[in-house]
Amino acid sequence: MSGFKDVSHLFRFAGLFVIAFLVFLVVRVYVVPKSFGEYGHYRAAAIGEIAAHPIKFAGHQACESCHSDIADTKAKGAHAHVNCEACHGALATHANDPSSMTPVKPDTLVLCARCHTASAAKPKGFPQVNPADHMGGVPCQTCHNPHSPAIGSDTGKGAAAGGTK
Amino acid sequence: MSGVEGYMYPNEVTLYWSVLIVLYPYITGLVAGAFILASLERVFRVDAVKPIYRLALLTALAFLLDAPLPLQFHLGHPERSYEMYFTPHATSAMAMFGYVYMWYLMAVLVFEIWLDYRREIVLLSQQSKGLMRVIYKIMTLGSNNISERSLRIDEKVGWIVTLIGIPSAFLLHGYVGFIFGSLKSNPWWSSPLMPVVFIFSAMVSGIAAVMLIYMAVTKLRHQKIDMRCVDAVAMYMFYIFIIDFSLEMLDLVHRIYEADESFRSLDFMVHTKLYFSQIVLQIFIGTLVPLILLFLTQVGQFGEIARKRIYVLCGSLILIGVFAMRWNVVIGGQLFSKSFLGYTTYKMALVTREGLLAAIGLTILPLFFLWVLLKLLPPWPKKEMQEAAAGD
Numbered sequence: 001m002s003g004f005k006d007v008s009h010l011f012r013f014a015g016l017f018v019i020a021f022l023v024f025l026v027v028r029v030y031v032v033p034k035s036f037g038e039y040g041h042y043r044a045a046a047i048g049e050i051a052a053h054p055i056k057f058a059g060h061q062a063c064e065s066c067h068s069d070i071a072d073t074k075a076k077g078a079h080a081h082v083n084c085e086a087c088h089g090a091l092a093t094h095a096n097d098p099s100s101m102t103p104v105k106p107d108t109l110v111l112c113a114r115c116h117t118a119s120a121a122k123p124k125g126f127p128q129v130n131p132a133d134h135m136g137g138v139p140c141q142t143c144h145n146p147h148s149p150a151i152g153s154d155t156g157k158g159a160a161a162g163g164t165k
Numbered sequence: 166m167s168g169v170e171g172y173m174y175p176n177e178v179t180l181y182w183s184v185l186i187v188l189y190p191y192i193t194g195l196v197a198g199a200f201i202l203a204s205l206e207r208v209f210r211v212d213a214v215k216p217i218y219r220l221a222l223l224t225a226l227a228f229l230l231d232a233p234l235p236l237q238f239h240l241g242h243p244e245r246s247y248e249m250y251f252t253p254h255a256t257s258a259m260a261m262f263g264y265v266y267m268w269y270l271m272a273v274l275v276f277e278i279w280l281d282y283r284r285e286i287v288l289l290s291q292q293s294k295g296l297m298r299v300i301y302k303i304m305t306l307g308s309n310n311i312s313e314r315s316l317r318i319d320e321k322v323g324w325i326v327t328l329i330g331i332p333s334a335f336l337l338h339g340y341v342g343f344i345f346g347s348l349k350s351n352p353w354w355s356s357p358l359m360p361v362v363f364i365f366s367a368m369v370s371g372i373a374a375v376m377l378i379y380m381a382v383t384k385l386r387h388q389k390i391d392m393r394c395v396d397a398v399a400m401y402m403f404y405i406f407i408i409d410f411s412l413e414m415l416d417l418v419h420r421i422y423e424a425d426e427s428f429r430s431l432d433f434m435v436h437t438k439l440y441f442s443q444i445v446l447q448i449f450i451g452t453l454v455p456l457i458l459l460f461l462t463q464v465g466q467f468g469e470i471a472r473k474r475i476y477v478l479c480g481s482l483i484l485i486g487v488f489a490m491r492w493n494v495v496i497g498g499q500l501f502s503k504s505f506l507g508y509t510t511y512k513m514a515l516v517t518r519e520g521l522l523a524a525i526g527l528t529i530l531p532l533f534f535l536w537v538l539l540k541l542l543p544p545w546p547k548k549e550m551q552e553a554a555a556g557d
Contacts, residue, residue: 006315009308
């Protein structure tokens with residue numbers, strides 16, 4: 001018995017490990033989500049939660065059915081393949097019921113610069129400018145029609161009101 | 166875009182691994198190094214480094230407690246970081262790190278320190294008063310047995326723990342190198358030599374740190390620095406440094422000779438963006454100068470004061486050099502484009518969560534931990550014991 005007495009403190013330290021391990025196992029039961037691992041190394045319930053999110057984007061076909069004038073203008077210009085909601089933001093609520101909300105007009109200084117600010121990382125052929133030097137203190141839409149941005153391309157009657165004046 | 170030269174893919178322009186990710190391998194490296202120094206006394210029975218043994222262990226513990234903090238600051242959602250350990254994935258090196266870390270912290274460092282201090286802890290739990298008494302009481306884990314035989318057993322067990330500790334320290338730090346070395350997509354990192362180089366530079370930096378801390382603490386306590394000990398430490402530091410240096414050169418020669426498709430781009434980077442941190446700081450100031458100085462102390466005859474000064478200078482340069490090495494690995498690996506056609510710039514923030522101030526704070530924090538540990542578990546013998554021991 002005295003033989004054990006002199007090593008008993010070591011068992012006490014080992015006991016710490018056992019306790020820590022048990023605590024780990026118990027906590028694990030509580031913090032690991034129930035559906036974890038059902039399909040793979042993730043929480044299966046996440047799929048349902050994500051699917052339940054309300055849809056925020058309407059898609060360009062929806063916009064075009066009402067704003068056909070703008071759709072026509074846009075189809076002829078360089079922004080033909082830029083989606084309406086890439087500039088206007090998610091507008092499903094508006095498309096479902098236009099009277100429920102009127103979209104705010106985008107701030108072109110932020111919007112256009114996001115895609116067109118010159119950067120060495122962009123392909124050479126992509127139109128890019130240094131906004132501060134280029135715009136001369138007036139908003140982009142003073143000279144460019146956002147829906148058909150080439151200069152002088154948009155004097156038709158379908159042009160956006162913000163085009164060249 | 167400012168700071169970009171040539172062609173960068175859009176997702177390469179900003180660096181995601183900041184100065185904190187530089188700090189993290191640096192600090193784990195100091196832990197590994199300090200521990201290896203301690204094991205010199207324990208396992209290899211190098212008597213000269215005895216005065217530094219406990220200080221080295223406490224330093225290792227202080228830095229180990231700090232090591233995961235840079236990662237927590239780096240995470241967008243630190244409060245979720247524990248999830249990785251509750252549902253670990255076998256392919257996640259990061260999750261495995263958590264286990265290695267816990268193992269190293271509890272089974273190696275804390276256990277070894279506990280065994281080594283058990284006698285003092287029990288005595289202190291009987292002598293001290295108030296809150297400290299409670300703390301020491303808890304630390305005894307309720308066992309007051311400090312019989313001759315139990316202490317001898319502790320000694321043996323401690324030896325085994327240290328023996329296990331050496332590969333564990335290698336594992337802990339080797340893993341950090343592994344994380345970089347195993348990224349096959351990045352030619353600056355991807356190299357099987359990476360873990361090895363990391364371990365050896367870790368040892369050098371850890372030994373340098375403990376040496377400096379020992380000299381500083383001894384000065385602050387108005388005690389005499391044990392030159393036999395410091396000389397021995399410096400000698401080991403020198404030898405390990407030579408191995409470290411040869412490994413790094415081997416890596417370099419290998420890269421130059423292999424000259425794969427990334428070489429021109431990386432070579433250009435080393436001569437431009439990384440010139441100061443790699444060539445000047447890491448190789449010249451941080452490696453060659455201290456190596457030559459240490460070499461001189463090994464062959465020449467210097468007075469005590471001169472040796473002390475040289476050691477302090479070398480130690481500081483080594484710490485700077487190894488930090489620069491981590492910097493060049495972590496930051497350097499993100500400065501060039503995968504297209505090998507362009508380079509970006511790292512802009513360090515100042516007061517953000519991952520900025521310079523956070524980095525400085527996290528570097529100073531372990532010294533505070535160490536201060537607490539030194540108060541709690543003084544590594545130097547008590548006054549009366551010291552006088553008794555002065556005879557031998």
